[in-house]
Amino acid sequence: MRPLAVIGNVNVDLIMGPVAPWPQSGTEIIVEHDELRVGGAAGNAALAWQALGVDFDIASNIGADQFGLWLRGAFAGYADKWPTCREGTTISVGITHPDGERTFFTTLGHLPRFSLADAFCVLDGDRLAGGYLLLCGSFLTPLIAREYDALFDWADRHDISVALDTGWPPEGWTVANKAITRHWLSRCRIALFNEIETTTLAGIGDPVEAAREIRSAMIEGATVVVKRGPQGAQAVGSDGKLFSTSAPAVDVVDTIGAGDVFNAAFLAGLAQGKTLAASLADGSQVASRAISTLPRSYGEVPDAAARRA
Numbered sequence: 268m269r270p271l272a273v274i275g276n277v278n279v280d281l282i283m284g285p286v287a288p289w290p291q292s293g294t295e296i297i298v299e300h301d302e303l304r305v306g307g308a309a310g311n312a313a314l315a316w317q318a319l320g321v322d323f324d325i326a327s328n329i330g331a332d333q334f335g336l337w338l339r340g341a342f343a344g345y346a347d348k349w350p351t352c353r354e355g356t357t358i359s360v361g362i363t364h365p366d367g368e369r370t371f372f373t374t375l376g377h378l379p380r381f382s383l384a385d386a387f388c389v390l391d392g393d394r395l396a397g398g399y400l401l402l403c404g405s406f407l408t409p410l411i412a413r414e415y416d417a418l419f420d421w422a423d424r425h426d427i428s429v430a431l432d433t434g435w436p437p438e439g440w441t442v443a444n445k446a447i448t449r450h451w452l453s454r455c456r457i458a459l460f461n462e463i464e465t466t467t468l469a470g471i472g473d474p475v476e477a478a479r480e481i482r483s484a485m486i487e488g489a490t491v492v493v494k495r496g497p498q499g500a501q502a503v504g505s506d507g508k509l510f511s512t513s514a515p516a517v518d519v520v521d522t523i524g525a526g527d528v529f530n531a532a533f534l535a536g537l538a539q540g541k542t543l544a545a546s547l548a549d550g551s552q553v554a555s556r557a558i559s560t561l562p563r564s565y566g567e568v569p570d571a572a573a574r575r576a
């Protein structure tokens with residue numbers, strides 16, 4: 268198996284509710300449900316890798332409080348070298364609503380302090396040589412994002428394939444955010460965006476046409492994946508061929524991190540030497556299972572031979 272690593276955001280998610288919008292100020296609302304858990308795009312992907320039993324590295328940072336210690340403990344054995352910054356841990360409080368929507372309140376916390384030097388406390392280029400690196404949470408970690416070019420140079424030197432999933436920018440897809448993302452993608456071998464991100468980035472309504480347009484500005488032989496929620500996922504592969512996978516019909520419990528779990532299972536498939544089609548199917552199958560189980564279950568990485576039978 269090729270090496271796997273993720274660089275990005277790990278934070279605390281506190282999910283509470285349900286609450287019908289919106290309380291009068293100065294009141295107290297008693298809710299039925301609360302859940303305190305590891306969050307962030309990199310955290311979600313790493314939890315999936317952990318559950319799938321694959322080997323990986325995760326580079327992140329933490330805040331100087333009990334939540335920082337709690338996050339380090341959640342990734343025991345992986346997080347020993349994560350630097351602690353002076354800020355408190357980034358906390359995202361998600362209020363669920365009866366219609367299934369959520370409203371998030373998120374502090375800046377430790378994420379803006381995450382730097383390339385922090386990532387290099389964990390990552391060893393020689394160990395990751397020939398492997399896959401998931402780069403995520405770009406717009407929540409602006410310091411390291413400013414250093415992405417040096418990161419791409421390092422990845423090139425070690426023949427590490429970088430897969431980018433920036434996530435949705437908090438201030439939206441401004442002209443500047445689109446331009447910088449297109450620049451980052453020009454140095455990546457894999458793009459992992461959802462449908463609306465893909466069509467918005469390309470300025471083209473059809474997701475497959477948009478994926479082809481994005482791919483045309485990436486490294487020769489790049490792969491562009493489009494995650495399409497209940498419709499599964501599609502990918503334009505290194506030879507320009509289109510692959511599609513459907514998502515199993517499931518009763519959704521909680522879609523948080525669906526795309527991150529997809530990224531983890533998809534890259535695990537590639538790292539295990541599976542084809543693009545099989546890896547796409549792994550991503551979709553594992554993500555759909557994760558969002559439809561409570562407590563969350565990821566299953567085994569499906570065996571390609573078993574699927575063919």
Ligand SMILES: Nc1ncnc2c1ncn2[C@@H]1O[C@H](COP(=O)(O)OP(=O)(O)OP(=O)(O)O)[C@@H](O)[C@H]1O
Binds near residue numbers: 461513516529554558
């Ligand atoms: N309603 C659903 N039913 C079945 N599977 C789903 C559903 N929503 C998401 N999935 C699965 O999760 C995968 C990724 O989800 P999605 O396309 O929503 O990614 P995303 O928008 O990047 O997610 P995120 O909100 O985590 O960023 C899909 O390819 C699919 O396999």
Ligand SMILES: [Mg+2]
Binds near residue numbers: 434435460461526
């Ligand atoms: Mg996403």
